[in-house]
Each structure stands twice: as C-alpha cells, then as structure tokens.
Amino acid sequence: MASVCEVGGISPFFQVRQTEFGGRGCFSIVQLKKGAVVLEANDSVGACIAHEFRKEVCHSCFSYRNGANMKFKLKYADIAHLLKPGVKISEKAFNGAGLWFCSESCKLEYLTQPHIVELIECYDVLLRTLKIMQKKTADQKQEPDPQVMSAEIIDRAWLEINNSWIPKVERTKPTKRLNELPFIAEEEYNCARFVARTLFSLKHLDPLSKTMTTFWTLQSNELSKISRFPVLLNFQIAVFKSLYVLLPEIIRKDLSTELFRHIMGSEYGNSFGIWEEQKVPENREFLGYSVFPRASYFNHSCDPNITKSRVGRTMLFTLNRDVPKDEPLCIDYSSLLDQPVVQRRQLLRENWFFDCLCGRCILELQTIH
Numbered sequence: 001m002a003s004v005c006e007v008g009g010i011s012p013f014f015q016v017r018q019t020e021f022g023g024r025g026c027f028s029i030v031q032l033k034k035g036a037v038v039l040e041a042n043d044s045v046g047a048c049i050a051h052e053f054r055k056e057v058c059h060s061c062f063s064y065r066n067g068a069n070m071k072f073k074l075k076y077a078d079i080a081h082l083l084k085p086g087v088k089i090s091e092k093a094f095n096g097a098g099l100w101f102c103s104e105s106c107k108l109e110y111l112t113q114p115h116i117v118e119l120i121e122c123y124d125v126l127l128r129t130l131k132i133m134q135k136k137t138a139d140q141k142q143e144p145d146p147q148v149m150s151a152e153i154i155d156r157a158w159l160e161i162n163n164s165w166i167p168k169v170e171r172t173k174p175t176k177r178l179n180e181l182p183f184i185a186e187e188e189y190n191c192a193r194f195v196a197r198t199l200f201s202l203k204h205l206d207p208l209s210k211t212m213t214t215f216w217t218l219q220s221n222e223l224s225k226i227s228r229f230p231v232l233l234n235f236q237i238a239v240f241k242s243l244y245v246l247l248p249e250i251i252r253k254d255l256s257t258e259l260f261r262h263i264m265g266s267e268y269g270n271s272f273g274i275w276e277e278q279k280v281p282e283n284r285e286f287l288g289y290s291v292f293p294r295a296s297y298f299n300h301s302c303d304p305n306i307t308k309s310r311v312g313r314t315m316l317f318t319l320n321r322d323v324p325k326d327e328p329l330c331i332d333y334s335s336l337l338d339q340p341v342v343q344r345r346q347l348l349r350e351n352w353f354f355d356c357l358c359g360r361c362i363l364e365l366q367t368i369h
C-alpha cells in the first residue's frame with residue numbers, strides 16, 4: 001500500500017506526519033483551544049451492527065433504546081421504486097435485508113443514499129443464505145484450524161484461492177456455484193455484511209476523495225491479528241468465498257483477494273466502536289463498529305488530548321485541553337485508562353499490537369521500576 005509521509009487536507013487543524021517512533025500521527029498546525037472539534041467524521045466506508053443488536057439499533061442513526069426492538073423494518077414497498085437494471089430483488093423472496101429503523105424518517109433517509117438498492121440486494125442475499133444455513137448443522141466444517149501462523153501460511157492460503165478456487169468457480173455454471181458455498185454462521189454473515197458495505201462504498205466513492213485516498217494508506221494488521229487468533233484465517237476465507245459466490249455481479253466485480261485482505265487487515269485496529277451514546281464508558285453497550293479512514297491517523301495516548309464522541313453516524317474528535325502548535329493529537333483506543341500501567345500496556349499490545357510509550361506510561365513505568 002502507498003506510504004505517505006505527510007497527509008494534508010483532512011482537517012484545517014492538523015496534519016499527518018511521521019512521528020519520532022516511526023509510524024504516523026496527527027500534529028496540530030495551529031494553536032488550538034479546548035473544545036475545538038478537530039475532525040467531524042461521517043464518511044465511514046464500512047460499518048456493521050453487532051448481530052445480537054441487529055433489531056435493537058437503528059441502521060440509519062445508530063440509536064439504541066435499552067434493548068427495545070426498532071419498529072420500522074424495511075419492506076419491499078419501500079424499495080420497489082428504487083429498483084434498476086442490474087439489481088434483482090423479488091418481492092416474494094425479500095427478507096427486509098436485515099435493516100431496522102427507529103422511525104419512518106430514518107428509514108427514508110437511509111434510502112436516499114445514492115445507489116443504496118445495490119447494497120440492499122447484497123444484504124438480502126446474505127440474510128437469505130444465513131437463514132438456510134441456520135437450518136443445517138455445521139457438519140461441513142472442512143479444514144482444521146492451523147495452530148501456528150506465519151505470513152507464508154497466510155499468503156499460501158490466499159494464493160490457493162486465487163490459483164485454484166476462483167478459476168474453479170469461474171468454470172462452474174452460475175446455477176451450480178452455490179455448491180462452492182462454505183458453511184457460514186452469524187459471525188461470518190455479519191463480517192460479510194461489513195465487507196459488502198465497504199465494497200459498495202468503495203464502488204461509489206470518488207477515487208480522489210480524501211476518504212478514498214486515506215483508505216488505501218490504512219495500515220494492515222492482518223499478520224498480528226491472525227497470529228493471535230489463527231482461526232481467523234479459515235474464518236476470513238469462508239467470508240470471502242461466501243461473498244464471491246453470493247454477491248450480485250454489480251458489487252462482486254470489484255472483489256479480489258487483495259482488496260478483501262486490505263479491508264479485513266485494516267479493519268483490525270482501525271475501526272471505531274459504535275458505542276451507546278451519552279453514557280459513561282463502563283455502562284455502554286458495544287453496538288457495532290465502523291471504519292473512518294480520515295480518523296485513523298490519530299495515535300493512542302493514555303493521557304489523550306482528544307475526546308471521541310458519537311452523534312448519530314458521526315464521530316466527533318474534540319480537544320479536551322488547549323494545545324500548542326506542532327503537538328501530537330491523540331485519542332484513547334482502549335477505554336482502559338483506569339487500569340494500572342502494566343495491565344493497560346498489555347491490553348494495548350494484545351488488541352492494538354503496539355507497546356505504548358506515551359508520556360503517562362513512561363512516567364508510571366519509572367515509578368514501578
């Protein structure tokens with residue numbers, strides 16, 4: 001992936017530069033006041049509501065009402081006027097695409113997204129398949145999950161997909177391709193929805209937009225994540241195969257193993273949790289996750305000068321103190337700032353794959369050595 005030393009144009013308040021530790025980070029380019037919103041991100045490329053909350057979260061504004069189901073489900077009549085060539089949704093087979101809304105107006109707003117019917121078709125196909133799978137048992141669990149992992153094992157597995165599985169599917173008649181579908185359960189289904197949303201966003205985004213150009217520069221944590229959880233390799237392959245077999249051509253034509261690996265690899269460590277709004281961290285439900293490429297350059301600090309918050313689909317990054325020019329702007333990745341330094345650093349290492357060397361960690365480490 002392209003590597004850039006400086007990225008401007010994301011915000012008038014900061015610039016992305018190399019840090020002294022080697023990676024990139026955001027630095028203020030002017031003196032800033034406490035309360036300033038340095039970034040307002042509403043341009044997620046991929047988002048996913050956790051499966052257990054699928055009926056309890058509005059898919060438009062992400063509101064959540066203490067576990068009550070959302071009352072407005074998507075119906076065929078809502079989308080009939082949006083159908084267009086290349087999109088095939090039959091009234092009889094339509095399941096509602098797994099989309100629920102808090103109000104009629106949220107539903108209508110969701111439907112105003114350009115070309116959204118293409119994504120609705122993808123979601124509905126995936127949902128229909130999940131429902132069929134749920135009637136079966138996972139008896140076709142093929143490959144045993146590897147115990148050790150390396151870059152070579154991952155590359156080899158994907159090479160096999162490129163060189164053998166994809167050509168085989170392409171030789172198969174479209175009506176027979178369903179035979180190549182692996183077993184998928186709720187986790188694979190939900191991940192497939194996330195990737196479908198990302199493919200849809202990438203298809204329609206302006207390639208020169210900041211959102212798109214920063215998406216391509218997101219760091220992939222594929223090896224770190226899969227090394228920690230080796231089962232993820234077969235999991236990802238099952239998601240890829242499901243998408244390849246099921247997605248309508250209009251979206252699937254952009255799906256390659258390289259793009260899929262970048263989407264998944266950059267999601268690990270770069271996605272933002274969709275948390276319940278306006279609640280203290282300890283009492284919030286984790287409703288899903290979302291990727292905002294423009295917001296992905298903020299580094300972590302255990303004493304962050306930026307506070308994250310969510311208003312509907314928008315993430316706000318607000319300064320919690322005055323900041324001079326050329327200062328790093330950092331957020332908290334973890335919601336673990338109350339933990340003692342050793343545990344905190346361990347959790348950051350395990351989940352975000354880095355050793356925190358923020359000012360607070362250095363200070364607190366000195367006091368225990």
Ligand SMILES: [Zn+2]
Pocket residue numbers: 058059060061062063101102103106
């Ligand atoms: Zn809503």
Ligand SMILES: [Zn+2]
Pocket residue numbers: 301302303356357358359360361
């Ligand atoms: Zn730290």
